[in-house]
Amino acid sequence: METEQNKNNFKSGFVSIVGRTNVGKSSILNNLVGQKIASVVNKPQTTRTAIRAIINRENSQIIFIDTPGIHKPKTKLGDTMVETAFGTIGDVDLILFVVEATSEEIGKGDRIILEKIKESNKKTILIINKIDLVNREQIAKLIETYKDEYNFEAIIPISALKKCDVEIILEEIEKKLNYGPAYYSKEDFTDQTLRDLASETIREKALKLLKDEVPHGIFVEIEKMKRRKTMENEPIFNIEATIYCLKDSHKGIIIGKNGLMLKKIGMYARQDLEKMLETKVNLKIWVKVKEDWVNNDNFVKKFKME
Ligand SMILES: Nc1nc2c(ncn2[C@@H]2O[C@H](COP(=O)(O)OP(=O)(O)OP(=O)(O)O)[C@@H](O)[C@H]2O)c(=O)[nH]1
Ligand SMILES: [Mg+2]
Incomplete structure (x- = not known):
């Protein structure tokens, strides 16, 4: 269907941020939006539900979904959290898969997520976060490791603590999104009440x-x-x-x-x-x-x- 915005080259889409617990997903989201929407704590399993944040750009509207970290659930709440995170993969236009730069190789948790992404065959951008904690060689090695695993749309090393790094993510996402209308009003920045x-x-x-x-x-x-x-x-x-x-x-x-x-x-x-x-x-x-x-x-x- 061709809409008014379509004609004007307007793009839109849903992007899910997935990754193991504590890798910095909520930090990335907050920095992308420039508003504190999701709690950030140096403890695992901070985020419990899918939180939506809306970013309005001149030629696009990107709706991010911050998800609970993937972990081994020990309670029904844990089951629901992991279910929620995996559930978003099927529903979105693009996935941001966040891993930690400090990982030497693909660990068990990251492997499980990677397999889910492969199954979905969704467009995925790999974010290597916390690069402030490692040296360049380690980042380069991790990029090589992941390159062989999936045809990522892009691999972006960042520090979620730096605003200029998150800007790069937005530009990359905008390139990959399809033409479409704005789903939310331009004044909204989250679905959280x-x-x-x-x-x-x-x-x-x-x-x-x-x-x-x-x-x-x-x-x-x-x-x-x-x-x-x-x-x-x-x-x-x-x-x-x-x-x-x-x-x-x-x-x-x-x-x-x-x-x-x-x-x-x-x-x-x-x-x-x-x-x-x-x-x-x-x-x-x-x-x-x-x-x-x-x-x-x-x-x-x-x-x-x-
Ligand atoms: N050094 C460093 N620390 C970071 C970076 N990004 C996030 N952190 C820290 O990592 C911890 C976890 O960050 P969160 O954003 O809560 O991680 P999360 O992936 O949302 O965690 P869950 O919601 O539990 O899955 C916090 O203490 C952050 O301050 C980074 O780029 N560098
Ligand atoms: Mg979180």
Whole structure:
């Protein structure tokens, strides 16, 4: 079908960012969009759902899908996360396959993803991330290794921490996309609602501050989110949230001695939320136990792709 934009050489398409956990997928997405959409933490399994981000360029609209990292699932939540990530491969126009420059060879996890890509036969750009951590020879060797495996549209070594590197990715993607209309309004930059962004912000702070298995078992629900005016007629957001965790002992750790840990999580989250919402924020957080929710179908279904 020929549309108005088609005639004007407008391009569009869906691009899924896949890769093992912790390789830097969400960092790439945030830097591409120039807005913090997805949580970035130096711990595995940070991203839990497929998060869409929209980039509007002069002659194209690119919709990125950040996916949960591929890992060996140990819970029903883990199963759903991996299913979601692989599920996107079939649905998109192009895949960004992210691997770490520090890998000497193709590891087991990367191999599984590579095989899925081969099966799909989709156009794929290989991103070798974290090149700031290795020397040139190592990058060159990794490129050679991957070249023999698949007919990649391009192989781009980057550091997700550098803005100019991510620009190169956008140009390469635009070249490979088909002509098509803009699917989203030009003002949109994500499909995440304010509630999603608020709950992710709180979860990210908890992930960063908590240790061991505690952070992986938390789930943040926004109970209330309302903009109102203060007595001085200043706008303020009232946000009430609950952090669910797996066990009583975890609840104690999250609240911390004299409530200090919860205070810290709340303080850092509030700072980010105030920046994001551009108003003052009044944030209240409760902690509740929801035993073994990571294996509870009713809870886990919230993370399934719609
Ligand atoms: N040195 C270095 N660190 C990076 C780079 N890109 C990402 N990181 C770090 O790697 C860690 C993981 O980054 P994320 O973006 O959360 O990784 P992810 O692939 O989305 O992880 P999951 O959501 O758990 O699958 C964070 O601590 C980042 O700051 C990079 O280019 N260089
Ligand atoms: Mg992520």
